[in-house]
Amino acid sequence: MDWRLPLLGTIILWGFQGILLKKASQATTPWHVLTLSGIVWLLISLIVILKVGFPPLHTIPLVLAAVLSGAFGFVLLLFAISSGPVSIVYALSTLFLAVTTILAWLILHEQLTPVKIMGIILAMLAAFLLSL
Numbered sequence: 001m002d003w004r005l006p007l008l009g010t011i012i013l014w015g016f017q018g019i020l021l022k023k024a025s026q027a028t029t030p031w032h033v034l035t036l037s038g039i040v041w042l043l044i045s046l047i048v049i050l051k052v053g054f055p056p057l058h059t060i061p062l063v064l065a066a067v068l069s070g071a072f073g074f075v076l077l078l079f080a081i082s083s084g085p086v087s088i089v090y091a092l093s094t095l096f097l098a099v100t101t102i103l104a105w106l107i108l109h110e111q112l113t114p115v116k117i118m119g120i121i122l123a124m125l126a127a128f129l130l131s132l
Contacts, residue, residue, distance in 0.1 A: 018081065018090040025082035034078060091130030097123050 024033045055063055073096075080089045098120045105112040 018086050021078060021081050022086040025078065030078045030082045034075060037074070088131040091127050095124060095127050 104110040
């Protein structure tokens with residue numbers, strides 16, 4: 001499968017997610033939203049485990065580290081959205097792209113070309129402009 005189609009779906013769904021999370025956090029508490037999110041993720045996880053099986057034991061620490069960083073990031077994002085303007089919070093949250101690119105260069109030794117460096121600078125500028 002070409003990676004661009006799932007990416008397009010991600011962009012569209014995450015765009016709706018910001019608005020829906022803001023509305024949900026206005027209707028109830030961020031903790032309730034987090035609880036329901038956890039239940040949904042648990043159900044999805046159970047379906048995946050039934051379909052493809054449990055991950056190999058040696059991969060569990062790395063998978064847990066990845067999942068925990070995402071989960072704690074989601075909790076922080078949820079509280080930021082519940083108390084701040086979603087348009088600014090989501091715009092600034094996209095700066096994780098710059099962090100990911102720099103970490104990929106440092107840890108995974110991915111190439112950081114002048115074009116990627118310019119992309120990071122432009123992404124940071126775009127996030128700043130969107131937050132005005």
